[in-house]
Amino acid sequence: MERKALVFIREKFEGQSVVGAEVGVARGTNALCILKCMPNLRLLYLIDPYEHYPDWTSTRAKDRLYWPKDLRLIKYQAQQLLSPFESRIAWINKFFEVCTIKDIEPLDFIYIDGNHACDYVLKDIAVARNIVKKGGVISGHDFHPDSPSPDSDEVYKAVTTYCQKNNVSFSHEYEDWWFIN
Numbered sequence: 001m002e003r004k005a006l007v008f009i010r011e012k013f014e015g016q017s018v019v020g021a022e023v024g025v026a027r028g029t030n031a032l033c034i035l036k037c038m039p040n041l042r043l044l045y046l047i048d049p050y051e052h053y054p055d056w057t058s059t060r061a062k063d064r065l066y067w068p069k070d071l072r073l074i075k076y077q078a079q080q081l082l083s084p085f086e087s088r089i090a091w092i093n094k095f096f097e098v099c100t101i102k103d104i105e106p107l108d109f110i111y112i113d114g115n116h117a118c119d120y121v122l123k124d125i126a127v128a129r130n131i132v133k134k135g136g137v138i139s140g141h142d143f144h145p146d147s148p149s150p151d152s153d154e155v156y157k158a159v160t161t162y163c164q165k166n167n168v169s170f171s172h173e174y175e176d177w178w179f180i181n
């Protein structure tokens with residue numbers, strides 16, 4: 001199913017040549033949906049280190065699904081799933097917080113779905129603001145105040161704190177949030 005922020009992005013950039021990124025790709029199912037739904041998406045950066053690290057404390061990271069051997073399998077599955085779109089994707093196997101404009105060209109949109117811990121989402125938003133063009137869209141997943149979970153509580157805290165502190169007006173619908181850079 002196409003996610004709400006991505007519907008907004010698709011409608012905003014309809015008919016234009018677009019460059020975007022997903023932070024946190026996992027098996028690539030959401031990336032596949034983005035590529036299929038937006039034929040005018042010229043390039044999608046796929047940013048995911050596929051590495052386990054102590055700071056990654058999201059609920060799923062703690063369970064077996066994201067153990068190192070499973071991360072290798074997930075990476076392989078994503079590569080296979082997205083291989084038909086080879087000419088429209090660029091893999092960046094790095095932690096997003098160390099990415100700069102040297103790694104990624106200026107973006108029309110970004111979709112953040114990596115480490116859901118509040119500090120990481122705050123870092124992701126700060127990095128995204130430097131990489132996304134003015135007037136582009138910064139967005140992400142797991143914002144659902146109506147059905148809280150440990151992950152969504154962290155995302156909620158990060159997005160609301162950042163936006164309040166920086167006087168940014170944001171939108172949210174179902175499980176997604178977004179604002180214009």
Ligand SMILES: C[S@@+](CC[C@H](N)C(=O)[O-])C[C@H]1O[C@@H](n2cnc3c(N)ncnc32)[C@H](O)[C@@H]1O
Pocket residue numbers: 022023024025026027028029030031047048049050051056094095096097113114115120
């Ligand atoms: C929730 S999953 C992504 C799901 C995917 N967006 C989807 O909807 O199909 C989280 C992913 O974030 C990646 N990740 C964890 N920490 C990250 C970081 N600091 N930077 C980028 N990606 C990260 C993990 O390797 C994992 O694959």
